[in-house]
Amino acid sequence: xxxxxxxxxxxxxxxxxxxxxxxxxxxxxxxxxxxVEPAPxxxxxxxxxxxxxxxxxxxxxxxxxAYRDDNGKPVVLDCVREAERRIAGNLNMEYxxxxxxxxxxxxxxxLAYGEESEFIKDKRIAxxxxxxxxxxxxxxxxxxxxxLPDSQIxxxxxxxxxxxxxxxxxxxxxxxxxxxxPESRGLDFAGLMDDIKNAPNGSFFLLHACAHNPTGVDPTxxxxxxxxxxxxxxxxxxxxxxxxxxFASGDPERDAKxxxxxxxxxxxxGCAQSxxxxxxxxxxxxxxxxxxxxxxxxxxAVKSQLQQIARPMYSNPPVHGALVVSIxxxxxxxxxxxxxxVKGMADRIIGMRKALRENLxxxxxxxxxxxxxxQIGMFCYSGMTPEQVDRLTNEYHIYMTRNxxxxxxxxxxxxxxxxxxxxHDVTKSN
Numbered sequence: 143x144x145x146x147x148x149x150x151x152x153x154x155x156x157x158x159x160x161x162x163x164x165x166x167x168x169x170x171x172x173x174x175x176x177x178v179e180p181a182p183x184x185x186x187x188x189x190x191x192x193x194x195x196x197x198x199x200x201x202x203x204x205x206x207x208a209y210r211d212d213n214g215k216p217v218v219l220d221c222v223r224e225a226e227r228r229i230a231g232n233l234n235m236e237y238x239x240x241x242x243x244x245x246x247x248x249x250x251x252x253l254a255y256g257e258e259s260e261f262i263k264d265k266r267i268a269x270x271x272x273x274x275x276x277x278x279x280x281x282x283x284x285x286x287x288x289x290l291p292d293s294q295i296x297x298x299x300x301x302x303x304x305x306x307x308x309x310x311x312x313x314x315x316x317x318x319x320x321x322x323x324p325e326s327r328g329l330d331f332a333g334l335m336d337d338i339k340n341a342p343n344g345s346f347f348l349l350h351a352c353a354h355n356p357t358g359v360d361p362t363x364x365x366x367x368x369x370x371x372x373x374x375x376x377x378x379x380x381x382x383x384x385x386x387x388x389f390a391s392g393d394p395e396r397d398a399k400x401x402x403x404x405x406x407x408x409x410x411x412g413c414a415q416s417x418x419x420x421x422x423x424x425x426x427x428x429x430x431x432x433x434x435x436x437x438x439x440x441x442x443a444v445k446s447q448l449q450q451i452a453r454p455m456y457s458n459p460p461v462h463g464a465l466v467v468s469i470x471x472x473x474x475x476x477x478x479x480x481x482x483x484v485k486g487m488a489d490r491i492i493g494m495r496k497a498l499r500e501n502l503x504x505x506x507x508x509x510x511x512x513x514x515x516x517q518i519g520m521f522c523y524s525g526m527t528p529e530q531v532d533r534l535t536n537e538y539h540i541y542m543t544r545n546x547x548x549x550x551x552x553x554x555x556x557x558x559x560x561x562x563x564x565x566h567d568v569t570k571s572n
Contacts, residue, residue, distance in 0.1 A: 185303055185543055193541040201539040202561060204552035207355070207520045208424055209389075209487055212554045217487075219422050221480040225469040235461055240449040242271020242430075243464035249471035250430035254384065254398060254413050255405065261434055268444035269432035270452065271459045275385045275416030276304060278431035282381060282412055283312035284451050285433075285444075286346065295381075296337070296347045298322075300545070302355045305348060305383070319347065322357045327513030327525055329359050335372060344377045351384035351413075352397040353519025356547040360390075360518060366400045370407045380404055381412040388420040390519040392488035394481070410434045417467050419520065420484050426463025494553040495522065501562030509569060522548040530568040538564040 183191070189205030211217050241247070247269045251262050261267050272278035286293055295309050298321035309316055319341070320333030338347070354360055361369060373380055382401055388394035404411055410433075417428040431448065435441040452458070470476045499514040514522050526534075526546035534540040540561060542548055553561060 189541050189543055192535070196539055196541075198539040200560070201541065202552065202557050203541045204549045204561070205542045205547075207419070207549050207551065209419065209422060209520075209551045210554070212490065212556070214552070214554050214556070217422055219480065219483045221470050221476045221483060222421060222423070222466055224476060224479075225466045228469055229462070229465050233465060238271070238458045238461050238464065240270075240453055240458050241445060242459045243461070243468055245468035245472060246271055246428070246464040247430055249468055250415050251432060253387065253394060253471065254401060254415055254430075254432065255434075256398075256402065259405075261405070265438040266435050266441050267432050268435055268441040268448060269430055270445060270448045271464055272414070272429040272431045273427040273456065273459060274418050274429040275383060275414045276308065276429075277427065277459075278414030278416070278429045279305065279308045279383060280312065281431050281448055281451055281455075282414065282433070283309045283314050285448060287312050287314050288451065289447070290346075293344075293346055296341055296345055298334075298348065298350070298354070300356060301348070301350070302383075317341070317345075321354070322359060322523070324525070327359075327523065328516065329361055329365070331361070331365055335368070338369065338372045338376065338378065341376065341378065344379070346379045346381060347373070349380050349382050349400070351382040351387065351400050353386035353390035353521075355385065355519070356521050356543070356545060357523040358517030358519050358521045359523065361400070363399060363403070366403050370404050370409065373404070373409060374407055379412070380409060381414070383414045385414075385416045386419050386519050387415065388481070388484040389488055392485035392492075394420075394484070405434070410436070417463065421467065421470070421480065423463050423466060426466065427460060428463030428467050491520065491550045492518075494550050494558060497555070497558045498522075498550075498553060498562055501559055502566055505562060505566040507566050507570060520549060520551055522550055524548050524565070526565070526569060533568040534564055537568075540564055 186206060190203065193201060193203040193205065209217055251267055251269055252259070255261055255267065270281070272281055283295070286295070294315040294317055296317045296319045297305055297309070299318045300322060306316065319337035320330045322328075323330035323333070341347075350360075352360055370380075382404075384398070384401065387397045390397045401411065401413065412433045413431070415430040415432070417423045417426070421428075433441075433444055433448075435444055470480050495515045495517070499511045502509075502511045502514075513525070517523065524546040528544040528546075531542060531544045531546055534542070538560075
């Protein structure tokens with residue numbers, strides 16, 4: 143015992159152990175993690191934290207991309223309520239397979255690739271349920287790293303900030319390509335095409351299928367056709383992140399047009415789908431990852447590998463959101479109701495774009511605000527500087543990300559005039 147006590151005392155002086163009552167040594171855990179620094183705040187979620195801490199009755203949150211009704215309240219769609227009514231007390235909550243709900247996957251593929259898609263009939267698509275769009279992107283990034291370890295990903299400038307985090311943590315090297323044109327508040331099509339042409343043959347590109355986040359700037363149908371043609375010449379692989387199908391224009395078919403163009407042109411593609419925005423299933427983490435393969439045999443192999451990647455991450459995906467999605471999309475009446483409701487959400491946002499622009503123009507703003515209505519989807523890339531955004535927050539209690547991105551879902555008939563006045567005040571001297 144004396145020898146053990148002397149040894150423990152020596153080790154304790156070196157800071158590795160300390161003594162519990164009775165003299166038994168144990169490792170000092172605090173020293174193991176003493177070097178860990180606090181992580182930087184997420185630039186998007188930090189906006190909401192600041193908003194919630196602000197006691198001002200005039201505060202407005204146009205930072206986070208979650209839909210609100212015209213009273214600024216969260217919305218649960220009627221089709222979702224009905225699906226949940228059917229689930230309650232009637233269906234079990236057993237584990238799903240590693241690949242997720244087969245019914246949800248089947249309906250998701252029809253939504254993305256088309257009801258009568260030849261690729262679905264030929265079983266050429268490897269698909270798994272994913273943890274919303276983020277999880278779908280991460281699964282694909284890990285798949286890319288595992289089976290094409292020398293590849294890199296081209297990401298648009300700008301993009302949703304989490305895209306960089308996803309491919310970084312999957313250890314896939316990143317490059318960027320031109321997308322947004324600050325002077326016109328529109329698409330830098332010439333720069334985009336040059337970067338596609340100059341990228342090494344067979345490069346991977348991340349594309350936003352519709353309602354580009356954060357800019358709200360999408361290529362026209364003709365521009366998508368030119369992009370697809372150039373991809374074909376260069377043998378590039380397009381990976382579509384489709385987070386807003388139906389939510390952008392109000393028409394899921396129209397919002398899938400970019401994907402359909404690439405399919406018509408004979409590309410193999412990857413696609414990440416999310417039901418956060420278009421069904422309001424933010425917290426359910428319901429999504430799908432699909433990869434179009436050369437044939438059925440290849441699709442079986444790819445799906446098996448996607449499942450193997452998912453297994454140590456989260457074993458299998460959650461069941462409730464998958465049940466909601468599959469019930470809605472598989473029932474003609476509920477699907478019809480969903481299409482009506484998603485169009486209603488899209489139309490409200492389009493209406494708020496018009497109202498914001500009209501209010502700014504009535505105030506006599508010296509700037510052009512045409513881009514507010516030209517852009518589409520959840521976000522408006524306003525063109526305001528970080529300093530102007532800081533003034534909005536400090537002087538008017540209006541919260542948004544410092545890149546000037548306005549979440550149009552947070553704009554209502556009750557606050558649009560206040561928002562326009564504040565924007566006019568901080569930008570009129572430009």
